Amino acid sequence: MRILILGFEYLPVKVGGLAEAITSIAETLAKLGNEVWVFTPSHGHIEGEMILKFEIAIYNGKEKIQVYERLQNGVRVFAISSPLLDNKDVYGPGWEGMLGKAIQFGKATVGLLNFLIEREGKPDVLHFHDWHTVFAGALIKKYFQLPAVFTIHRLNKSKVPAYYFHEAHLGELAPYPDIDPEYVGAYIADLVTTVSRTYLWEEWEFYKNFEGKATYVYNGIACDFWNxxxxxxxxxxxxxxxxxxxxxxxxxxxxxxxxxxxxxxxxxxxxxxxxxxxxxxxxxxxxxxxxxxxxxxxxxxxxxxxxxxxxxxxxxxxxxxxxxxxxxxxxxxxxxxxxxxxxxxxxxxxxxxxxxxxxxxxxxxxxxxxxxxxxxxxxxxxxxxxxxxxxxxxxxxxxxxxxxxxxxxxxxxxxxxxxxxxxxxxxxxxFTWENACKRYLRAYKNNIDKAVEFLR
Ligand code: NHF
CATH class of the missing domain: 3.40.50.2000 (Glycogen Phosphorylase B;)
Structure with missing residues (x-):
């Protein structure tokens, strides 16, 4: 399968456990014989070959985007760079900066996917992680209609003014003044997963809104290092x-x-x-x-x-x-x-x-x-x-x-x-990453059990 992964953190860029999880998922999927592409903001980590330059319209102006491609442990990693996306503060600078990054990343992923699709054809599935990649995930769904899996590593429950969705060219997803991006991600995805069964039920108030497409896939642990x-x-x-x-x-x-x-x-x-x-x-x-x-x-x-x-x-x-x-x-x-x-x-x-x-x-x-x-x-x-x-x-x-x-x-x-x-x-x-990825591969085909309230 060709799998497109979107993550706001990807090693060596790391804030918490998220980077380890997304990187392990991507690398293990590659080891299992899949072609894996990762799109991530550069956050100042510029490595590899510059493969593409283009501009996106943003706040009545233009922003210059550059894409760097590298091969990292069998995974094709595309780091997206712009003056804002190069800022080393992964979840900033400030709340405005964070949202600006998420929107620029979203628009830039469409440009990059346009470019790759013409040369190599489209991915079989989109797998996007946590709310920061929701603008990107929703835009890719809008323009390319890929089957999409949204994984929530930790619910953030934040609210974003609808204005930002309009700025991201996703006004149709923002009918209220304040929008929770996690709802949007889960709404546009074909399947929503989180990282443990108990957490899914603990947060059923959220997941029940997506009953029928909510499930869990456990993370793994890298026993090659923790040995x-x-x-x-x-x-x-x-x-x-x-x-x-x-x-x-x-x-x-x-x-x-x-x-x-x-x-x-x-x-x-x-x-x-x-x-x-x-x-x-x-x-x-x-x-x-x-x-x-x-x-x-x-x-x-x-x-x-x-x-x-x-x-x-x-x-x-x-x-x-x-x-x-x-x-x-x-x-x-x-x-x-x-x-x-x-x-x-x-x-x-x-x-x-x-x-x-x-x-x-x-x-x-x-x-x-x-x-x-x-x-x-x-x-x-x-x-x-x-x-x-x-x-x-x-x-x-x-x-x-x-x-x-x-x-x-x-x-x-x-x-x-x-x-x-x-x-x-x-x-x-x-709890191996191989077991985790075998289950994700089933999730990509929607060949997976779901959380069912009346069977709980
Ligand atoms: O392990 C990676 C990590 C989890 O419990 C952790 C968390 C954020 O809070 O999935 O994501």
Whole structure:
């Protein structure tokens, strides 16, 4: 099949998990024998050969567009460049800049597809990702009528004034003053997918509007990178790796829990973890003295200073790192610590629990979205458990879970070793990009099961 993918992030340009997901989908589809074209804004990453130059009409003026083509791991990547699209702020500059980029990208994709179709014929399917590519997806649907799949990695629920749809030459899709672009994307698509089954049902208020064409396709995890074989100290026993890495961070050895993620107020739940740690420190001081917490990430300044204050209060137990870590070092951490805490309020799929499982760290995660679907909880199935699920936004429940796992660890329980092995197996065998892409290939042909309310 020839597949056209639209993504606002594509590696090496990366803000969050989206770039990893779209790049893995494109490369795996290519590996499975498909011809894959990716259209993406340059965001200042200019690489490859300039293949096309043209102008688009924009705000009563003209904008010069240039397209650069490169071959990246079997995928033809077309980076679209203009003074605005070259801005390094992927989702900006500002809200105006963001919308300007989305519209320019949309109009430019039509010019590029006109050019390619004349030379090579048309793609069999269009696969566009998240709301930023909706203008582009809708324009391609309008001018080329390709079968289209819209994948939502995370609902944004924003509103865009109808004026921008008129500017994008899509006035017919904007009958109200304020329009949610995700509705438009799902409306023009033939199939709408999101990245886990639980997230789809959690957001049924949105997806029910598209019942009959809504379904899910799980992401995968790149086990070739998140792999124990690549650990620097792979020959050492895990406990020894833990001792060494804690020492390098200025901590003595102990039962180690790690959080890694954005410090935000709306999704990742670092506040739930900080409260849970405070509870354990106050109410269970002797257990707390055996615990080590690595809290890694950055974002909201108040959350950062709360974390730092805890780190200063309990320097023997808590290490806070608010700087970007190299992926390789993060891998060493996953391969050394005992537990990973993923306290998200919601999580469409979630990479952290997957990376943890690949490297034998046991996840303790909120029972939401992709976390719930990828972790088999000790409370559900002792034999096949890969981690522990806790209710979201509940610091007391999280504190109890941490105490419980710490006790299991202290008793040197065989249960934990089994969980580690189960997690490695599940991440390697079930959540592969190959499985994800085989399902997308079925989605492209609409040969796929749907979310059905009366069968729920
Ligand atoms: O893993 C890639 C990522 C997800 O849960 C994640 C999210 C955004 O919030 O699909 O997209």
């Amino acid at each position: 124990e074989e690549l650990l620097e100290n792979k020959a050492l026993p895990r406990e020894e790796r833990r001792r060494k890495i804690l020492e390098s961070l200025g901590l003595s050895d102990g039962i180690t829990f790690m959080f890694i993620g954005r410090f935000d107020r709306g999704q990742k739940g670092v506040d739930t973890l900080l409260k849970a740690i405070e509870t354990i420190a106050h109410e269970h001081p002797s257990e707390f003295s055996k615990m080590r917490f690595l809290i890694i990430g950055k974002g909201d300044p108040e959350l950062e200073s709360w974390a730092h204050a805890l780190g200063t209060k309990y320097p023997e137990n808590i290490k806070v790192i608010t700087e970007m870590l190299k992926r390789e070092f993060t891998r060493e951490l996953y391969g050394s610590v005992d537990f990973i805490i993923v306290p998200s309020y919601f999580e469409p799929f979630g990479l952290v629990q997957m990376e943890a499982m690949c490297l034998g760290a046991i996840p303790i995660g909120s029972a939401v979205g992709g976390i719930k679907d990828t972790i088999i909880s000790l409370d559900e199935d002792t034999e096949n458990a890969t981690g522990l699920l806790v209710p979201p936004r509940d610091p007391n429940a999280l504190a109890q879970a941490i105490l419980r796992m710490s006790k299991l660890k202290e008793e040197n329980s065989v249960v934990l070793e089994k969980m580690r092995q189960n997690g490695k197996k599940r991440s390697k065998d079930v």
